[in-house]
Amino acid sequence: MCFESEKVVMFVNAGGEGSTEANCTMSFMADSFFQGGDAFQTGEHIVESGDHSLIYQSARLGNFCYRFNNMLPGDYYVDLHFVEIINTYGPKRMRVFNVFMQDEKASQLVELHYLDYFVKSILSDFDIFSIVGANKPLQLIDSRVSVYDARTRTRTRTRTPKPTPGHATCPPSVSVKDDGLIIIRFEGVNGSPLVSGICIRRAPKFSALPVKREHLVCKNCAAEIEVTSAQHKVMQMKSTAKYEKKIQELSAQCQRKSDECYQAWMSLTAANEQLEKVRMELDNKLFQTYSLDQTVDKQAENLRNISSKYECDKKFWAVAINNLQEKIKVMKEEHSQLLREAHECADSIPDLNKMVFAVQSLVSQCEDLKVKYNEEHAKRRKLYNLVQEAKAKDGELGILTGGSTKKNFKFDRVYTPKDDQVDVFADASPLVISVLDGYNVCIFAYGQTGTGKTFTMEGIEQNRGVNYRTLEELFRVSKERSETFSYDISVSVLEVYNEQIRDLLGASPTSKKQWRLAKTDVQGDRLKEAQNINRSLSALGDVISALATKSSHIPYRNSKLTHLLQDSLGGDSKTLMFVQISPSEHDLSETLSSLNFATRARGVELCPAKKQIDTSELQKLKMMLDKARQECRTKDESL
Numbered sequence: 273m274c275f276e277s278e279k280v281v282m283f284v285n286a287g288g289e290g291s292t293e294a295n296c297t298m299s300f301m302a303d304s305f306f307q308g309g310d311a312f313q314t315g316e317h318i319v320e321s322g323d324h325s326l327i328y329q330s331a332r333l334g335n336f337c338y339r340f341n342n343m344l345p346g347d348y349y350v351d352l353h354f355v356e357i358i359n360t361y362g363p364k365r366m367r368v369f370n371v372f373m374q375d376e377k378a379s380q381l382v383e384l385h386y387l388d389y390f391v392k393s394i395l396s397d398f399d400i401f402s403i404v405g406a407n408k409p410l411q412l413i414d415s416r417v418s419v420y421d422a423r424t425r426t427r428t429r430t431r432t433p434k435p436t437p438g439h440a441t442c443p444p445s446v447s448v449k450d451d452g453l454i455i456i457r458f459e460g461v462n463g464s465p466l467v468s469g470i471c472i473r474r475a476p477k478f479s480a481l482p483v484k485r486e487h488l489v490c491k492n493c494a495a496e497i498e499v500t501s502a503q504h505k506v507m508q509m510k511s512t513a514k515y516e517k518k519i520q521e522l523s524a525q526c527q528r529k530s531d532e533c534y535q536a537w538m539s540l541t542a543a544n545e546q547l548e549k550v551r552m553e554l555d556n557k558l559f560q561t562y563s564l565d566q567t568v569d570k571q572a573e574n575l576r577n578i579s580s581k582y583e584c585d586k587k588f589w590a591v592a593i594n595n596l597q598e599k600i601k602v603m604k605e606e607h608s609q610l611l612r613e614a615h616e617c618a619d620s621i622p623d624l625n626k627m628v629f630a631v632q633s634l635v636s637q638c639e640d641l642k643v644k645y646n647e648e649h650a651k652r653r654k655l656y657n658l659v660q661e662a663k664a665k666d667g668e669l670g671i672l673t674g675g676s677t678k679k680n681f682k683f684d685r686v687y688t689p690k691d692d693q694v695d696v697f698a699d700a701s702p703l704v705i706s707v708l709d710g711y712n713v714c715i716f717a718y719g720q721t722g723t724g725k726t727f728t729m730e731g732i733e734q735n736r737g738v739n740y741r742t743l744e745e746l747f748r749v750s751k752e753r754s755e756t757f758s759y760d761i762s763v764s765v766l767e768v769y770n771e772q773i774r775d776l777l778g779a780s781p782t783s784k785k786q787w788r789l790a791k792t793d794v795q796g797d798r799l800k801e802a803q804n805i806n807r808s809l810s811a812l813g814d815v816i817s818a819l820a821t822k823s824s825h826i827p828y829r830n831s832k833l834t835h836l837l838q839d840s841l842g843g844d845s846k847t848l849m850f851v852q853i854s855p856s857e858h859d860l861s862e863t864l865s866s867l868n869f870a871t872r873a874r875g876v877e878l879c880p881a882k883k884q885i886d887t888s889e890l891q892k893l894k895m896m897l898d899k900a901r902q903e904c905r906t907k908d909e910s911l
């Protein structure tokens with residue numbers, strides 16, 4: 273026999289596009305001739321993809337078939353190219369399928385009793401992953417197919433296909449019909465079949481060598497034996513019958529083996545399934561055991577913790593019980609001691625009653641003494657006032673008014689240059705005690721400018737005047753009386769300027785400054801200032817005159833000064849006036865004026881001073897002070 277050289281008729285890139293290999297040795301057709309299935313493509317790297325790496329990036333998937341028509345009569349090789357590009361992690365038997373070639377034609381030929389000559393399936397139970405794994409090509413080459421020419425009706429021959437790499441059972445496939453068709457059908461057993469490439473090559477033709485029918489060659493001796501054509505025909509029939517019988521036997525044997533294999537496979541599958549179930553159960557049990565172990569460990573740990581805590585608590589409570597027992601013992605002793613003392617107390621109750629009676633009588637005595645003390649105290653204050661009045665009858669002052677004319681003035685006390693601040697305050701201090709006894713007291717200085725009013729009242733830092741000494745005396749006496757009396761002492765410093773009252777302690781530093789500027793910067797205001805001073809002094813003089821003449825109306829409201837001093841001038845108050853005069857001859861008229869004023873003032877007979885138990889006077893003063901503060905605030909705001 274001889275063969276024609278093989279030639280590629282077409283190479284279909286299943287599921288992919290048409291292309292040509294880089295070295296131009298092979299051109300691939302775009303996927304065509306198929307019926308059914310879907311195209312699938314991948315970007316995965318295909319290992320060991322050999323010469324035709326392009327075709328393994330795609331596949332046709334599903335139950336499908338390829339029908340190549342218009343093929344020229346003759347023999348063809350069909351190569352199938354597979355690769356598992358979908359179930360890349362397996363497992364095995366996820367994709368199992370059969371491939372049939374020309375089976376359609378074969379089924380048609382069944383009626384013609386030619387079935388013996390055709391084997392439909394070229395691949396059965398084909399599992400790519402089981403053979404080569406994922407992303408690795410599997411080629412089935414040289415499936416020989418013949419296309420029958422209707423005119424010659426020559427029966428084709430087949431060749432067993434060989435798969436590379438790995439193995440695949442590939443019985444020969446052949447089809448005889450005059451339609452020029454090659455049919456390749458893919459059918460799934462488990463999952464969907466897939467194919468990546470189909471290559472159809474022209475197979476060399478079998479050429480029948482001329483055999484002389486009348487001459488046969490002996491197998492043993494190679495001698496040529498001449499037979500008649502009838503004999504030859506009989507021999508051929510015998511031989512055919514013999515082979516047919518043998519084929520039948522082998523077919524039956526093959527069928528039995530296939531059945532046995534199938535049974536074995538099925539039982540193996542069942543056993544595997546059973547094994548898998550058992551394995552899963554075992555895994556579950558192991559997991560449960562592991563969980564139980566962990567739970568037991570945790571509980572053991574908890575138990576240990578609880579035990580140790582219990583031991584600690586036990587010790588703690590033992591100590592606590594001991595302590596309590598000790599305490600109970602001590603308390604019992606104390607209890608018995610208290611019982612003894614209670615008995616003693618009960619025994620001493622009569623004595624105690626006597627003592628209570630004695631204390632009560634002492635308390636009533638004390639109350640009597642208190643009443644007597646208050647009476648005595650009131651008497652003492654009266655006597656004190658009388659002593660003060662009796663003291664004030666000493667001073668006499670003579671003023672030369674011109675030539676030998678002399679005018680005499682009488683005052684309670686006349687101070688000479690020898691008398692210092694201590695001497696002056698010695699006469700004022702009894703009034704301080706009167707303040708603490710509850711009287712309204714007014715001490716003021718009067719006199720010509722520059723004669724020493726400020727010196728007398730304020731003094732200098734090294735030699736304090738009446739104001740400071742009065743405060744010292746107030747605090748000293750209130751401290752002395754602290755066991756019997758409690759005093760609240762508050763101080764207000766007010767300025768009466770241009771008929772306006774100003775609270776010097778309450779005003780802010782800024783407004784004080786503005787106030788001073790307002791007073792000094794404006795020249796025209798000097799006159800107004802002098803007029804107001806005169807008005808205040810005049811009003812003070814009028815008040816004193818009215819008091820001296822016991823007038824029914826005392827004009828306190830004529831000036832802010834007299835208004836402010838209303839509660840301290842006259843009525844039930846005690847008033848002390850210092851008059852300062854100048855020793856200079858030039859100031860004579862001013863001196864005489866001051867002394868006359870003082871004489872008038874001295875003539876004022878005030879009512880016997882009354883103790884100011886009623887606080888209404890104080891309330892009035894407070895109200896005036898508040899009013900003055902309000903005026904100051906308004907002034908500040910307007911400035």
Ligand SMILES: Nc1ncnc2c1ncn2[C@@H]1O[C@H](COP(=O)(O)OP(=O)(O)OP(=O)(O)O)[C@@H](O)[C@H]1O
Nearest residue numbers: 689691719720721722723724725726727728732852
């Ligand atoms: N008894 C005194 N001993 C020593 N210095 C005195 C005495 N009296 C007044 N002076 C001094 O005389 C000066 C004037 O006295 P002072 O300022 O007290 O007078 P004034 O009557 O308050 O004056 P004005 O009415 O103008 O305010 C001051 O320097 C003061 O220290």
